Amino acid sequence: MEKLYQYLWRHRMLGRKLKLDNGTAVEIISPGLLNRDAGPDFSNARIRIGDTEWAGNVEIHVHASDWYRHGHDTNPAYDSVLLHVVAINDRRVTRSDGSEIPQLTATFPESFFRMYSTLCDNIEGIRCNKCISFIPPLTITDCLESLAIERMQTKASRIIDELNNSGGDWERTCFITLARALGFGLNSEPFEILARSIPLGYILRHADNLPQLEAILFGQAGMLDTSIHIFDEYYQLLCREYYFLARKYNLRPMKRELWKYARTRPQNFPHRRIAILAKALHGGFSLMSRVIAANGKTEESRAILQWELEGYWLDHSDFDITQPQSPSALGHASTDLLLINLIAPLLYAYGATHGESELAENGLELWRKLPPEKNMFIRQWRQEGIGCEDAMRSQALLQLRKEYCDAGRCLDCRIGHWLLRHNARDIQFHENIR
Numbered sequence: 394m395e396k397l398y399q400y401l402w403r404h405r406m407l408g409r410k411l412k413l414d415n416g417t418a419v420e421i422i423s424p425g426l427l428n429r430d431a432g433p434d435f436s437n438a439r440i441r442i443g444d445t446e447w448a449g450n451v452e453i454h455v456h457a458s459d460w461y462r463h464g465h466d467t468n469p470a471y472d473s474v475l476l477h478v479v480a481i482n483d484r485r486v487t488r489s490d491g492s493e494i495p496q497l498t499a500t501f502p503e504s505f506f507r508m509y510s511t512l513c514d515n516i517e518g519i520r521c522n523k524c525i526s527f528i529p530p531l532t533i534t535d536c537l538e539s540l541a542i543e544r545m546q547t548k549a550s551r552i553i554d555e556l557n558n559s560g561g562d563w564e565r566t567c568f569i570t571l572a573r574a575l576g577f578g579l580n581s582e583p584f585e586i587l588a589r590s591i592p593l594g595y596i597l598r599h600a601d602n603l604p605q606l607e608a609i610l611f612g613q614a615g616m617l618d619t620s621i622h623i624f625d626e627y628y629q630l631l632c633r634e635y636y637f638l639a640r641k642y643n644l645r646p647m648k649r650e651l652w653k654y655a656r657t658r659p660q661n662f663p664h665r666r667i668a669i670l671a672k673a674l675h676g677g678f679s680l681m682s683r684v685i686a687a688n689g690k691t692e693e694s695r696a697i698l699q700w701e702l703e704g705y706w707l708d709h710s711d712f713d714i715t716q717p718q719s720p721s722a723l724g725h726a727s728t729d730l731l732l733i734n735l736i737a738p739l740l741y742a743y744g745a746t747h748g749e750s751e752l753a754e755n756g757l758e759l760w761r762k763l764p765p766e767k768n769m770f771i772r773q774w775r776q777e778g779i780g781c782e783d784a785m786r787s788q789a790l791l792q793l794r795k796e797y798c799d800a801g802r803c804l805d806c807r808i809g810h811w812l813l814r815h816n817a818r819d820i821q822f823h824e825n826i827r
Contacts, residue, residue: 449475548738608634615649659710689755
């Protein structure tokens with residue numbers, strides 16, 4: 394609840410000209426800057442109390458007595474507080490020298506709290522689904538444009554963090570990012586563990602030998618175990634290759650149990666995804682240079698991902714398990730997901746780190762040219778009347794749902810902000826959503 398009062402203060406929703414609890418007139422000239430670290434909630438606020446203008450800090454609590462419960466009365470860091478804003482005035486407050494701090498008890502329309510409760514209590518799905526139809530389409534569009542950029546920046550930041558951790562090695566960064574993307578959510582973590590379990594340089598020493606590439610990857614994935622009696626000629630070949638290479642490079646495999654198969658079709662089993670990763674490495678690995686060359690063009694970017702399986706994996710989904718007529722490459726929908734979650738963020742991250750804004754913009758433009766994802770989150774938004782015509786929009790809606798709705802961050806959301814501001818002064822609006 395304290396965050397709500399901070400929000401109201403920050404956005405000037407208390408009013409401008411008020412009265413302190415002792416009856417003195419007070420005018421809020423500037424609410425100051427929100428402090429997310431230790432110390433008073435707002436710094437550099439400007440307030441006129443009576444005829445005197447003050448500049449300093451503001452502290453906000455639900456109960457005035459929280460001042461003492463938090464130990465502010467003995468903490469010199471709070472001596473600079475010039476105004477204490479509370480919801481419930483249950484006692485006067487003083488600084489460490491005993492001087493009293495002016496106190497303001499905030500009051501708001503009941504309709505405001507009812508709207509806030511509506512958002513907070515709706516913990517399943519889209520929090521504002523009862524009232525989103527009242528929001529102007531332009532407000533929603535502006536919000537989603539910002540959220541799409543925010544989501545791209547989040548994806549790019551992860552890539553840039555990986556780049557920094559790898560000492561600026563773009564190809565290793567691309568390898569780890571590709572591996573994680575091939576997990577398609579369900580197996581993203583195991584794929585990342587696999588990619589980190591061996592230096593890319595070791596793998597690329599065998600780039601011209603596909604069986605050795607597969608032996609390294611399947612072995613490190615924990616899927617080659619000589620104690621398991623699989624009488625499959627290709628499996629036995631990979632076991633022999635891995636046994637030799639593991640001793641050469643001192644490799645330790647991950648646990649096989651980390652891989653997930655629930656609700657996964659055989660053609661999408663981790664084995665086939667690992668085989669695709671091996672094909673991506675076969676003949677050399679130059680993903681970043683190809684992404685830059687494609688420069689966000691849809692078909693050129695799609696061509697990067699056309700890794701064709703061959704031989705054993707054309708009719709197998711697992712070792713010793715045949716799967717006739719299995720697709721030799723990723724399907725169109727899977728390719729689109731990699732364009733969204735791999736190619737576009739890589740291009741954006743490269744542009745951001747090299748000061749090439751056009752590359753970054755082309756990463757976003759690629760999202761605009763791709764169809765939206767098809768999942769339950771997007772279907773729920775459609776049911777609420779929010780259209781989704783491209784991947785740019787679907788990524789924004791995923792960001793809104795996962796980072797704001799699911800996290801209960803209505804106070805940080807533009808849509809939540811619009812609802813709270815308008816409902817605070819429009820009783821009829823509230824009556825319409827009951």
